[in-house]
Amino acid sequence: MKREHIHACPLWRNEHARNDCVFVITDPNARWMWGMDIARVMAFFSLSQNAKWVPCAVVCWFNRVGDAPDPDTGMWMVKPAFTANHTPHFAVIHIDTIFCAAHLIPVFGTTLLSPSITFHHALDIFKLYYVNKFADHHAFEIAS
Numbered sequence: 001m002k003r004e005h006i007h008a009c010p011l012w013r014n015e016h017a018r019n020d021c022v023f024v025i026t027d028p029n030a031r032w033m034w035g036m037d038i039a040r041v042m043a044f045f046s047l048s049q050n051a052k053w054v055p056c057a058v059v060c061w062f063n064r065v066g067d068a069p070d071p072d073t074g075m076w077m078v079k080p081a082f083t084a085n086h087t088p089h090f091a092v093i094h095i096d097t098i099f100c101a102a103h104l105i106p107v108f109g110t111t112l113l114s115p116s117i118t119f120h121h122a123l124d125i126f127k128l129y130y131v132n133k134f135a136d137h138h139a140f141e142i143a144s
Helices: 119-125 137-143
Strands: 008-012 016-019 021-025 036-049 052-065 077-080 090-094 098-102 104-106 129-131
Touching: 008 036, 016 036, 016 119, 021 052, 036 090, 036 098, 098 137, 104 119
Parallel strands: none
Antiparallel strands: 008 016, 021 036, 021 098, 036 052, 052 077, 052 090, 077 129, 104 129
16 A cells, blocks of 8 residues: 555534544554454644654544454444443554554444434444445455
8 A cells, every 4th residue: 555544634624523444553463353453533643752753643442343254244343442431442552553544334223313413423423333344455355
């Protein structure tokens, strides 16, 4: 992969927040999804450490559901991660641990959604997601 744009904007095109999801390398010795986790990028920033700039990201983690892809869809499932006191699990990571963008598909229930819910609400209101391995060839290789 040459270059990919990951967005973390409070106002995308002066309308709504855009916080992309990413595959984060959490275990470099494990292969593909077993060595990666999914996170939502909330902000990018740099800090100075020993006279060097360190590029970082604030992320909100997702936990994998199970140890293998869903047998019906062949896609991994994730859910938002929470701390012991039931707040979203945020962390600061080095941007070198971001492998590539990830696309999440909400797992819809059986009830109808309100017409007021739009695409920019999706990562805030659903409790379970599929990791879309069909988004591109990188995702297919990682999440298969």
